Amino acid sequence: MSEYNLSFMQTVIPKPEIMATRKQVIDKIIEELAEQGIQVFYLNGREISSKETFLRKAAEAMQFPTYFGGNWDAFDECITDLTWFPAKSYVLLYERPDIFAQAEPTEWQIAVDILRSAEEYWQIANKPLNVFFVS
Numbered sequence: 001m002s003e004y005n006l007s008f009m010q011t012v013i014p015k016p017e018i019m020a021t022r023k024q025v026i027d028k029i030i031e032e033l034a035e036q037g038i039q040v041f042y043l044n045g046r047e048i049s050s051k052e053t054f055l056r057k058a059a060e061a062m063q064f065p066t067y068f069g070g071n072w073d074a075f076d077e078c079i080t081d082l083t084w085f086p087a088k089s090y091v092l093l094y095e096r097p098d099i100f101a102q103a104e105p106t107e108w109q110i111a112v113d114i115l116r117s118a119e120e121y122w123q124i125a126n127k128p129l130n131v132f133f134v135s
Contacts, residue, residue, distance in 0.1 A: 026093065026134075039087035045096030051107040054100055072110055079118045079129075090122065090129040097133045 030040045041061045064078045101108040122129035
């Protein structure tokens with residue numbers, strides 16, 4: 001797994017008047033990682049409950065080319081390309097994946113298998129892709 005400078009996330013007890021929302025925390029993580037040359041993709045799982053919505057939202061988040069076919073083979077092909085997003089590494093933050101996992105467990109498992117395979121592919125290419133599931 002790649003190392004990221006997450007010093008901005010120091011463990012302190014915040015004052016109640018400066019508490020951050022979940023979205024603010026995620027936005028800050030994305031901003032800080034982007035400043036380090038890391039391309040961050042974000043999937044809002046609250047909008048994903050099927051294979052079709054997963055593929056559509058992933059294609060939007062990662063700005064897949066117009067030839068993206070909207071199927072698992074095309075997803076696998078595009079997530080191991082990403083030439084349109086040059087970066088030193090990639091992070092996929094997938095918030096609330098449990099919604100898709102519970103709605104379509106078989107399709108969810110295919111998505112996980114492809115994501116894990118893509119992580120391995122990019123690790124070998126020395127340009128890591130790290131997938132984080134945020135519940």
